[in-house]
Amino acid sequence: MRPTDTFIVEELNEAHGFARLRSESGAGLFHCGLFPEVPGGELSPLRLQVGDRVSGFRRGQTVSHIQWLSRAAPPEALVRRMEEVLRLLASRGLPVELAPESLADHQWREGAGSPLLEALKPKxxxxxxxxxxxxxxxxxxxxxxxxxxxxxxxxxxxxxxxxxxxxxxxxxxxxxxxxxxxxxxxxxxxxxxxxxxxxxxxxxxxxxxxxxxxxxxxxxxxxxVDLLVANGxxxxxxxx
Structure with a gap:
């Protein structure tokens, strides 16, 4: 099996659906799809973001079998916004035991569904x-x-x-x-x-x-309701 290389996600091309990667070995720039693989070979529902560190197999200028080594933290402003959402919900009798960082990361990476909605549904x-x-x-x-x-x-x-x-x-x-x-x-x-x-x-x-x-x-x-709609x-x- 070919050895894996390690990369940093440097840029996202939204229009064409790929990420540009910089090799940590100094071999230059490469590209891959926006969604890495998870155990089992399926694609993650969460996409890559700039600053992620990943591994994969190089073939020409393309990298396949992308997997996360570490994930960039979501923007601090988005984390603060999720903190405020949770605070306001709790003040209105809807406390939720979820970390604002995980909610911000899910929204930043455009994950399907809403973990916050799933937690709120029983209430x-x-x-x-x-x-x-x-x-x-x-x-x-x-x-x-x-x-x-x-x-x-x-x-x-x-x-x-x-x-x-x-x-x-x-x-x-x-x-x-x-x-x-x-x-x-x-x-x-x-x-x-x-x-x-x-x-x-x-x-x-x-x-x-x-x-x-x-x-x-x-x-x-x-x-x-306005708060929940405004935050997706x-x-x-x-x-x-």
């Missing part, structure tokens, strides 16, 4: 549970919404009216007419109900609302 109240079922097939949807809302508005209840896009809510024995059912955009059916619940939450002085995010609503203070943890709903 967040989501309207739709997409992992369990499509909203139109989720038999627990209204029970879940009712229970979550009752935490901030005791006495609230909501029941479907069989065979109709309508909901009966308490207090008040009101009938809320839903929007046109659409399998591809189920939020349309529930938007009038969510609007009613939010008005009632406001009238009771509650600090939370069912705030729209991509393909869902989350029950939380608006500033918490949640995706905001696109404007019409």
């Amino acid at each position: 967040l109240r989501l309207f739709f549970d997409w992992e369990a079922a499509h909203p139109f097939e989720d038999e627990r949807l209204l029970d879940r919404v009712e229970q979550a809302t009752q935490e901030h508005m005791p006495g609230f209840s909501v029941l479907p009216i069989p065979g109709q896009p309508r909901f009966r809510v308490e207090p008040g024995s009101l009938v809320i007419v839903g929007g046109e059912p659409d399998w591809d955009e189920p939020a349309r059916l529930f938007e009038p109900l969510v609007g009613h619940i939010n008005r009632e939450l406001g009238s009771t002085g509650a600090q939370v609302r069912w705030v729209p995010v991509r393909d869902n609503w989350v029950l939380a203070p608006l500033e918490v 943890v949640l995706q905001g709903r696109a404007s019409a």
Whole structure:
């Protein structure tokens, strides 16, 4: 097997999807893909960044079988921002046991998903549970919404009216007419109900609302959702 060489990542070419490496042996510049290999031969979901130290096999001007020897630290400003995000979440009753450095590194290297969202999921109240079922097939949807809302508005209840896009809510024995059912955009059916619940939450002085995010609503203070959207943890709903 060819011996490995060691390199420092000197530059990233975003447009063409490769990194430029400088050989520590003084042999010059080489290039490789943006994603190193992990044990098992698969590509890492996290990409290289300038300052990483890696090993690999040279072939001409190309380096293959790239593996990390050490990783450059994420920018200090990004670490500080993640510290502030964690501090604000904790101050609003959403403490998370994650290191700001690891969150910053994941974001800097454009990793898929969000470790922070995964840690927050057990604490967040989501309207739709997409992992369990499509909203139109989720038999627990209204029970879940009712229970979550009752935490901030005791006495609230909501029941479907069989065979109709309508909901009966308490207090008040009101009938809320839903929007046109659409399998591809189920939020349309529930938007009038969510609007009613939010008005009632406001009238009771509650600090939370069912705030729209991509393909869902989350029950939380608006500033918490704005914070998570601004930092890429949640995706905001696109404007019409």
